Amino acid sequence: MTHLLNLLAAIALLVWGTHLVRKDTLRVLGANLRKILAQSVGNRFTAAMSGVGVTALLQSSTATALIISAFVAQGLMTLTSALAVMLGADLGTSLMALLFSRDLSWLSPLFIFVGVVLFIAKQSTTAGYVGRILIGLGLMLLALSLVRASANELTQSEAVRALLASLSSDRLLEITLGAVLSVLSYSSLAIVLLIATLANSQVVTVDVALGLVLGANLGSGLLAVITTLRSPVEARQVPLGNLVFKVLGVALMLPGVDLWLRYVGPYVHDAANMVVLFHFTFNALAAMCLIGVTQWVARWVKYLLPVPQNNTINGRQRHLDPSALATPSVALSCAVREAMHQADVVETMLRGVLDVIKNNDLALAQSLQKMDDTVDRLHSDIKYYLTRISREALNEKEGQRWADIISFTINMEQIGDIVERILADIEVKKIRSGREFSQAGMAEISEMHANLVNNLRLGMSVFLTDDPRDAIKLLEEKTRFRDLELKYANNHINRLSDKSLHSMETSSLHLDLISELKRANSLICAIAYPILENSGVLAPNRLRQQALPELAPDGPASAQSR
Structure with a gap:
């Protein structure tokens, strides 16, 4: 024995x-x-x-x-x-x-x-x-x-x-x-x-x-x-x-x-x-x-073993191949391809927002809101797929890529939620109420929307290529977009002071809309942070050190007196 x-x-x-x-x-x-x-x-x-x-x-x-x-x-x-x-x-x-x-x-x-x-x-x-x-x-x-x-x-x-x-x-x-x-x-x-x-x-x-x-x-x-x-x-x-x-x-x-x-x-x-x-x-x-x-x-x-004509989800080939899990590098590539599809769905939702606003298209608004369910499902599928990859089987670079994919899909899911909220607000506060933005306000929203779509495409490119130069460009867009949001918020307040009827009727929706667009842009720009951090470009602390003593609770003089 x-x-x-x-x-x-x-x-x-x-x-x-x-x-x-x-x-x-x-x-x-x-x-x-x-x-x-x-x-x-x-x-x-x-x-x-x-x-x-x-x-x-x-x-x-x-x-x-x-x-x-x-x-x-x-x-x-x-x-x-x-x-x-x-x-x-x-x-x-x-x-x-x-x-x-x-x-x-x-x-x-x-x-x-x-x-x-x-x-x-x-x-x-x-x-x-x-x-x-x-x-x-x-x-x-x-x-x-x-x-x-x-x-x-x-x-x-x-x-x-x-x-x-x-x-x-x-x-x-x-x-x-x-x-x-x-x-x-x-x-x-x-x-x-x-x-x-x-x-x-x-x-x-x-x-x-x-x-x-x-x-x-x-x-x-x-x-x-x-x-x-x-x-x-x-x-x-x-x-x-x-x-x-x-x-x-x-x-x-x-x-x-x-x-x-x-x-x-x-x-x-x-x-x-x-x-x-x-x-x-x-x-x-x-x-x-x-x-x-x-x-x-x-x-x-x-x-x-013929390939079914429709062995896909919503007519699309799935990339999350379970057989690739035995090879982490291949499995990560599968997850990246699925994450890019998730981003494509988010882009479709985002691009449709402007058409809904301009044309008061209620059917399109409801159709785009339903697409958020697809975004959520893709996020869940990708997350579950990645958890099935053994973290011990990943080297340092692959481990970082694993984390980047998780972060990217979370951001895309949150952007999808933001777009869904925007569409719901437009449906209730604009389409069903029969209100319209002022001509100047509509121009500002269109410009912010165009910048946001461009930034989303740049963010997708940064995620795919890991290029630090594009990541820097994307991070610069965050500051530019923030300044744009502040400028257009002030412009709207000035129109309210001038008693603009359209601005007064859509004031709440207008301010909420540009704020939500800014929030979505921040999530897109967050894609750049891990890439810049790995490249050694990102400073660990953005606070100016020389300003810290001046902002201390008791100030330098109080500290010396003690």
């Missing part, structure tokens, strides 16, 4: 080490990996090679599948190119299995020691994350040595030998068991390495191990399909296509297991090498034979 528990603990440590390497590699190289994948889709062969490289770094073809699925869902990559990347990803996993099947246990203490030192000394930095990657690699190598030791002990048990011997007569059972283990462990790499170790320790025969390897490959395809079940249809097409490749590969290689044992077995005396070489050959042959049919497989997948 103790030996079995040790084996299970070693397997868990192997899976955990793989998880650490995958997560922190994405944290350090996530943006660069996205660029590599995006730039390599010119043809199927370069796409496949990029899949090899990215998966070799991530230690997981499933992680690559989730990244690629997000790209396809966002329209950044065609399904054909994505399937070619996945063929390369599976080959990359098999290459890493070849590497880790070597006896590298001597590297384990070195990796763990260096990794812990880097992580403790440089937490929340790139060096610290590299340290976590080294810790993960060290744990993987340590786990493999523990698996070997535990497996050797288990081979002494007659009950275990009898149980595992029952697998030798049923290839379908071997494939099923391998697939289940791969899904449960969330890593086909870990399972293949485990199978190789068990075969080398004679816990299972090589014949059984090869059947389990076929199942592990099939399980990695199933895992990606299961992970993306709630994703948009476009994101689910890639895992489904990859699963089709897995099924075809297993069907092609199943008759070759006996041939492999007959013709390759005599030349490879180490059972672990036999297993990982078979795993590599499986994926290499699958890549070579199937890369030419990616277009046909893409057509089959689109036929089996």
Whole structure:
């Protein structure tokens, strides 16, 4: 019982080490990996090679599948190119299995020691994350040595030998068991390495191990399909296509297991090498034979899983892809795109305000007010989506971007509320009351409205580009808009003094309106603050220090007298 528990603990440590390497590699190289994948889709062969490289770094073809699925869902990559990347990803996993099947246990203490030192000394930095990657690699190598030791002990048990011997007569059972283990462990790499170790320790025969390897490959395809079940249809097409490749590969290689044992077995005396070489050959042959049919497989997948004509919200494609959550940099991009749509809805509401005022359009006013529900829903969806991103998986820059997106969506939601209140006031105090602004007052409102719309567009650009120069320009607009509001408020008071009838009838609405426009402008200009603060441009305190003693409660003289 103790030996079995040790084996299970070693397997868990192997899976955990793989998880650490995958997560922190994405944290350090996530943006660069996205660029590599995006730039390599010119043809199927370069796409496949990029899949090899990215998966070799991530230690997981499933992680690559989730990244690629997000790209396809966002329209950044065609399904054909994505399937070619996945063929390369599976080959990359098999290459890493070849590497880790070597006896590298001597590297384990070195990796763990260096990794812990880097992580403790440089937490929340790139060096610290590299340290976590080294810790993960060290744990993987340590786990493999523990698996070997535990497996050797288990081979002494007659009950275990009898149980595992029952697998030798049923290839379908071997494939099923391998697939289940791969899904449960969330890593086909870990399972293949485990199978190789068990075969080398004679816990299972090589014949059984090869059947389990076929199942592990099939399980990695199933895992990606299961992970993306709630994703948009476009994101689910890639895992489904990859699963089709897995099924075809297993069907092609199943008759070759006996041939492999007959013709390759005599030349490879180490059972672990036999297993990982078979795993590599499986994926290499699958890549070579199937890369030419990616277009046909893409057509089959689109036929089996067609994109609904209206799988959108209000006729619009959603950008909050759940499958992208495994890759924080991609998930943040999805949130930015959804936040920009929220800002577009707010701009539509804001631009419609002037038409409502000029034309007394009651129907338009009510229609624009209903759009605030969309703004609120988008704010809620984006906020919930961002909370599902692990903050620990974000580096410092991504963490700041996460906060900026939250702040931006909150500001847009509040601006939507302001516009809704403005429209409600116009409906009650102007349209239904049959009142009109004075000609001068209408001109002032039109000018403030035009400035506000321009500032909103500038704010959206600042949020999207993080350009400090545009942020400075936006912040300057805040002062200009404030001066404009004070000027027009004084002009309105002067018209009241001149007994202007229209000004007297709409006085309350007029002053409330320009005040609400100023409040909305302040929320827009707030977008600039985090960008300027990160750039070191924004002073920590806007108060003039030389003025503070003069404004002290007792003054300098009183302080001296005490």
